[in-house]
Amino acid sequence: MIYISGDIPEVHKVLIIGAGPTGLAAALHLERQNGLSSTVYEIRPEPTALGGAVMVPCNGLRLPGSIGLYERLSLKAAQSTKNVLYSSQGEELGKLVLGSWSAEKTGYWPMRVKRTDLQEALCTEAQTEEIPIHYGKRLVSNKDHDKKVTVMFSDGSVDTADLLLGLFRHLDHLFFVPVSVLPPKGGVTNLTGTLTPHKMFALMPCTASGDTLYWVFSYEVPMPASGSSSSRDGWAERSRIEEEGFKPTLLAILNDVPTKWGALLREVVGKTDVVKFYPIYRLRLGGKWSRGRCLLIGDAAHAMSPHVGQGVSMALEDVFLLSRVLELK
Numbered sequence: 001m002i003y004i005s006g007d008i009p010e011v012h013k014v015l016i017i018g019a020g021p022t023g024l025a026a027a028l029h030l031e032r033q034n035g036l037s038s039t040v041y042e043i044r045p046e047p048t049a050l051g052g053a054v055m056v057p058c059n060g061l062r063l064p065g066s067i068g069l070y071e072r073l074s075l076k077a078a079q080s081t082k083n084v085l086y087s088s089q090g091e092e093l094g095k096l097v098l099g100s101w102s103a104e105k106t107g108y109w110p111m112r113v114k115r116t117d118l119q120e121a122l123c124t125e126a127q128t129e130e131i132p133i134h135y136g137k138r139l140v141s142n143k144d145h146d147k148k149v150t151v152m153f154s155d156g157s158v159d160t161a162d163l164l165l166g167l168f169r170h171l172d173h174l175f176f177v178p179v180s181v182l183p184p185k186g187g188v189t190n191l192t193g194t195l196t197p198h199k200m201f202a203l204m205p206c207t208a209s210g211d212t213l214y215w216v217f218s219y220e221v222p223m224p225a226s227g228s229s230s231s232r233d234g235w236a237e238r239s240r241i242e243e244e245g246f247k248p249t250l251l252a253i254l255n256d257v258p259t260k261w262g263a264l265l266r267e268v269v270g271k272t273d274v275v276k277f278y279p280i281y282r283l284r285l286g287g288k289w290s291r292g293r294c295l296l297i298g299d300a301a302h303a304m305s306p307h308v309g310q311g312v313s314m315a316l317e318d319v320f321l322l323s324r325v326l327e328l329k
Ligand SMILES: Cc1cc2nc3c(=O)[nH]c(=O)nc-3n(C[C@H](O)[C@H](O)[C@H](O)COP(=O)(O)OP(=O)(O)OC[C@H]3O[C@@H](n4cnc5c(N)ncnc54)[C@H](O)[C@@H]3O)c2cc1C
Pocket: 017, 018, 019, 020, 021, 022, 023, 041, 042, 043, 044, 052, 053, 054, 055, 056, 137, 138, 139, 140, 167, 177, 179, 278, 280, 297, 298, 299, 300, 306, 307, 308, 309, 310, 311, 312, 313, 315
């Protein structure tokens, strides 16, 4: 939510820190809807998206629709709508049609799309609009002056604009989610969840052709022994240890799931080449979302658990609301 207090500033140029889904969608929408020119700065050296897939429900999908992304994503995304829940004994507990109520209201069914496909679609649209995206740029500071904001990067370069949309993270440890993209595998056409004595194992298709499955198993781990909760070294070492020992641990957990379904899950895990760990951080409550001409949107303002499948949608909602607020000027 954006609270408007005082005058809405006159904005012609916007600086966006971060070429994630929020940054690229903001650049595109502010250009098309508000006629504002944006420049995007990304810390990573090249366009990348961490592995895995995201589910985008109807509140997020109606927004890409209006920036021309919906059609592009439909060609790539999995659109199966059934959610099947299995017990720890590998027996089907029930089926639920996901998003039927909201689809009836909005016309959009939830989509699951590979992160790389989402990022590629946004980058392609940004290129079409000739939006400049500079990679390898680490923001180090920003300063308001004379109704402008100037940002400074670690390589000594600077840029100035009327509004800064940025990311400033306050990190706390919550838990890890291992994610993997599998080789082609038949038989799983729905979003499935299997209860285990530890946590839920979720398995689902994430492409339009169904040639790729995606699975997630999340659990809490102790804090890294070395460094603080935000220490990269501490987490890097911890991730290495978790990634090495993870497959045997998970296979042992799934060994307790009898039936054909349990055998399929073990096969899926066994055939997964690469398993990744993502530390999920919780933002401290009470943080400030704006200061002067700088505004936080997307995960930087309100990161939420990946399990609710709302991060991308909420980020897109921010972009559209900001655009409407700026239109009021
Ligand atoms: C395992 C997992 C599963 C998820 N599943 C879902 C799901 O099913 N559905 C869903 O909607 N969401 C899901 N999410 C959440 C979703 O990924 C995020 O909400 C979304 O990526 C937020 O986009 P963003 O652009 O705000 O932030 P990010 O994607 O984090 O992008 C921020 C960008 O800023 C860059 N950056 C950071 N600091 C600087 C700096 N100082 N200078 C320059 N650049 C910088 C980063 O490199 C990054 O590219 C999931 C997340 C995880 C980890």
